[in-house]
Amino acid sequence: MISDSVRAIWCRELQRDDIALDDDFFALGGQSVIMVKIQGAFLEELGAEVPMDQMFLNPTVAAVSAYIESLGVPAP
Template identity: 45%
Template sequence: MIVSKVHAIWSRALNLDEFSDTEDFFSLGGDSLLMTRIQREIHKEIGVAVAMDELFRKSTVVEISEHIEAALPAA
């Protein structure tokens, strides 16, 4: 499931064990440097390249997961 993968990526990058999938990345302490790490990890683990501007506009796990699911080829 994409949401759980994205949550795990954010958890590692932010060094947080618990947070809601609807919490904003920046309110959790994220910054642009961590966002580049997350961008790289999403591409590596899920196989979808997400543009940096999309990560800034869709700054919750739920929002970016929906974006990634829409970008995945139909199975």
């Protein structure tokens, strides 16, 4: 599932292992430098380009996963 991959990327980049699907990126301590790293990981690992505005509009694992799925990206 894409959400599993998104969660793994967030856990790695935010250096946490307890991220839930509905946790807010910013409440977890996310900031712009980490966001750029996550965007790069989405592109490299999932083949999905997620613009910065979409990261702000979709600040949870569940929401950004749904956005990525809407792009037609196949699940890893």
